[in-house]
Amino acid sequence: MGLLIDGTWHNQGYDTDKHSGEFVRESAKLRDWITSDGRPGPDGQPGLPAETSRYHLYVSLACPWAHRVLIMRRLKGLESVIGVSHTSPLMLDQGWTYREDEGSSGDPVNGVDFHHQLYTLTDPHYTGRVTVPALWDKSSGRIVNNESADLLRMLNGAFDGLTGNRLDLYPADLRETIDAVNADVYDHINNGVYTSGFATEQAVYEKHVVALFEALDRMEARLTEHRYLAGEWFTEADIRLFTTLIRFDAVYHGHFKCNLRRIEDYPNLANYLRELYQWPGIAETVDFEHIKRHYYLSHATINPNGIVPYGPLLDLDRPHDRNRLPGKGIREKD
Numbered sequence: 001m002g003l004l005i006d007g008t009w010h011n012q013g014y015d016t017d018k019h020s021g022e023f024v025r026e027s028a029k030l031r032d033w034i035t036s037d038g039r040p041g042p043d044g045q046p047g048l049p050a051e052t053s054r055y056h057l058y059v060s061l062a063c064p065w066a067h068r069v070l071i072m073r074r075l076k077g078l079e080s081v082i083g084v085s086h087t088s089p090l091m092l093d094q095g096w097t098y099r100e101d102e103g104s105s106g107d108p109v110n111g112v113d114f115h116h117q118l119y120t121l122t123d124p125h126y127t128g129r130v131t132v133p134a135l136w137d138k139s140s141g142r143i144v145n146n147e148s149a150d151l152l153r154m155l156n157g158a159f160d161g162l163t164g165n166r167l168d169l170y171p172a173d174l175r176e177t178i179d180a181v182n183a184d185v186y187d188h189i190n191n192g193v194y195t196s197g198f199a200t201e202q203a204v205y206e207k208h209v210v211a212l213f214e215a216l217d218r219m220e221a222r223l224t225e226h227r228y229l230a231g232e233w234f235t236e237a238d239i240r241l242f243t244t245l246i247r248f249d250a251v252y253h254g255h256f257k258c259n260l261r262r263i264e265d266y267p268n269l270a271n272y273l274r275e276l277y278q279w280p281g282i283a284e285t286v287d288f289e290h291i292k293r294h295y296y297l298s299h300a301t302i303n304p305n306g307i308v309p310y311g312p313l314l315d316l317d318r319p320h321d322r323n324r325l326p327g328k329g330i331r332e333k334d
């Protein structure tokens, strides 16, 4: 694990001492935006036009943030429009790598060995953490965006003219609800497992793990009455919760000590997780081999001997009970 400082790779972990034992996630820095015709993004970000085969997605199959984007790519029928390379599950001295002998797909676009090289190709003086997912633009030869929340929004709309796909995972009339759920899920669940697991002080860990389970309780209650997080429609809010839930019992419960309960112990969350897992196309984006090997083998401070647990046994294909609640699937744009 490491970071770039003025374009030079430094092999160093997260500095929790600087924040009294807290893990503080760095904000993504590369934030240009793909739009259908290259006009600026929603907040005036520099725009680039959607084109077939122009952009390439670099992901880790282990990473919950990258996984969101893989699901959106699949649901939006973008497989033949945006190519993908995945890293090796191991994130060690050189960070994410494209070592095929360790399980990476390799990098056919730039032929790099290490993910950090894509950042220095983008900016020879790059300073910051080197993260997946990253969307590469073959035309300008750089990463245009490395923030999964942005990538979800772009993939939901910008390429519709090329694919004819009209599914809308961020419908205008549900945005207020989706944004509010996303904020809670991001702070306490998506990031909450990391702030719990990477805490280096007991009190800091306890604060985050309690907040995490309070948020899971809120989601459990919400899903008693609602089929999906924003109501009857499946939206990006569900994708964003799913990628944490699917890793929870296999990794976060043990490795990150998020062990008040398992997802399996929550009737609604467990059934909801299975419904989403069984959604056409989604199970194919889940790779437990990468997920387990990544976490248990990449964080030597947490798991120094690198033993990967054999279990748990998960039966995500068994039936769910979510049909008891009204659901309409994914909205189509008018």
Ligand SMILES: N[C@@H](CCC(=O)N[C@@H](CS)C(=O)NCC(=O)O)C(=O)O
Pocket: 001, 002, 027, 028, 060, 062, 063, 064, 065, 066, 129, 130, 131, 132, 133, 146, 147, 148, 149
């Ligand atoms: N804000 C980013 C966060 C991505 C992120 O933190 N990815 C992790 C993998 S799960 C990573 O690459 N970490 C490397 C590091 O922090 O050095 C996003 O959501 O796209």
